[in-house]
Amino acid sequence: MEIQKSETPSQATGRAAMKKELPKHYQDHRHVWVFIELERGQVHPVSLELLGEGRKLADKLGVQLAGVVVGPRDGVGTGPAIADAFAYGADLAYLIESPLLVDYRNEPFTKALTDLVNCHRPEILLLGATTLGRDLAGSVATTLQTGLTADCTELDVDVDGSLAATRPTFGGSLLCTIYTLNCRPQMATVRPRVMAMPQRVAKPIGRVIRHDLMMVEEEIVTKVLGFLSDSQSEDANLAYADVVVGGGLGLGAAENLQHVKVFARTIGGEFGCSRPLVQKGWMPFDRQIGQTGKTIRPKLYVAAGISGAIQHRVGVEGADLIVAINTDRNAPIFDFAHVGVVADAIRFLPALTEALTRRLAPRDHMKLVN
């Protein structure tokens, strides 16, 4: 429904111009918080990316940056998570440890984060737009009756100190900047890999503020029966791969995806695809790259037979080097790729695979010749 407001920019500006003085009970809200996502003992890299962004916002506002760690007592994870929070820029950390927080469940996590916010009143609260982050952010924002902006691609602080959260709208064809008026905290989620990973701090140091989870297991209705990890399956961590090869409709048929997979394997990279291929059932959703799929930030992205619709562009723009192969020299992909080849990807990918193999293993190749 947000979208309806964005149709005419002039109206939207008029509405935002109505911005009033922040109600008194919100005026003592200070500091920028980043929720440090910890699922099954591991800190999600998106939390570190958000600390980098949170640091910039906190510096502009002249306030402190805090990491919020919610996890199990005696379990692995909370200690390293706090160390990570300080190493990536947090000045302090809020910690709630409880055996009820071993696995993610909405009720105890919402309670923990809501209580912390009510107690310490942050001005800005950022979460990763992961399955956990989105589930939690929606509940917390509703409980606190505040605004929440999803999947932001840019965060800034404007002249009067408000959070300006920019996100794609209409499938990525436009961007809109959203403000949260008259409510605190101002909440936003950001997808993994949208923000760059910050540098580690040389000598991390910070203060830890502990709280108790005021809840007992009997109050929690939903129980976790088990967890089946993906690590055994071939599903890869596409978002964090250094090299990614993407296939599009230009490949013509599902069996031609083989060329994409072989090329990706040759260079030790991951493969993915554009949205139409998932809709056709040629690849699972986990492999979709773009606005509604995964955002990637590899050192090299090779787009094979992908036209480069705006939805796809949003997901790959962070790549350091984009090489595009497409038969249509006017395809939009050539507007944002760095290197372009007008060729049929089905024929060209095997040649590229061979050329790379030659280049990468010159010595082995020499041996073969000798």
Next chain:
Amino acid sequence: MHIVVCIKQVPDSAQIRVHPVTNTIMRQGVPTIINPYDLFALEEAFKVRDCHGGAITVLTMGPPMAEQAMRKALTYGADRAILLTDRHFAGSDTLATSFAIAQAIVKIGDSFGAPDIVFTGKQTIDGDTAQVGPGIAKRLDLQQLTYITKIASIDRHAREITVERRSEGGTQMLKSKFPCLITMLEGVNSIRRGSLDNALRAARFPILKWSAADAGIEDLANCGLRGSPTVVKRVFAPTARAQKAMQIDTTDKTAGHVADEVVASIFTNQPSLEGELSSNGSA
């Protein structure tokens, strides 16, 4: 079992164009569809009804034209359709939307019996926020089960439900209780074909149109623009990259030669990559 399925009529985002000069959305001629993610929720609701009986109420909030989406849902086999439509809802953000829908669900409970399960899609394709589902759950104090891939079992007498939930790095098996709100992940089922009987019935079926007052909302402070803490300040087009791609010439060359040139340009642009790839590549 009483199941409420929340759906939304959305413009087919694949066919939306942006006016090149004014940067406004050109909606003329863009067809509207039921949010594709909601169809997974609707089909899952049908499956539950197939096994356990009961009735399915579809609910949407939107302009009067959203009636088309309601009729489509009736064609698929929904038992009842309620369109929440009122000018006071215009401009609602996700917080205000979840308020209005939650109020309507309370009213549905008063009129037709409290729902055991509320279903929604994981998100819409126009807003893409995935916030309304959790918002409704929180406001109605329903157990919140998001990104569900499978309903493993339902025990109607114990009022228990076991589900599989997609989470970061794996699948969670959860056991919860009614009433709950489930947001369905995509690709887990496909919507059934509507029957001829249902199509005939849908064409003339009386769709309930509720205003804010009909849904029992007396104070409008939580609705529409007034109830929305987030506002859109600026809408703009992404800036284009100044330089187009460096084109590698493919005329009068074999694919092998062009490929060599591409590989050379990769390592010229990203010198560090060559060392990294040679260690694990060429396998």
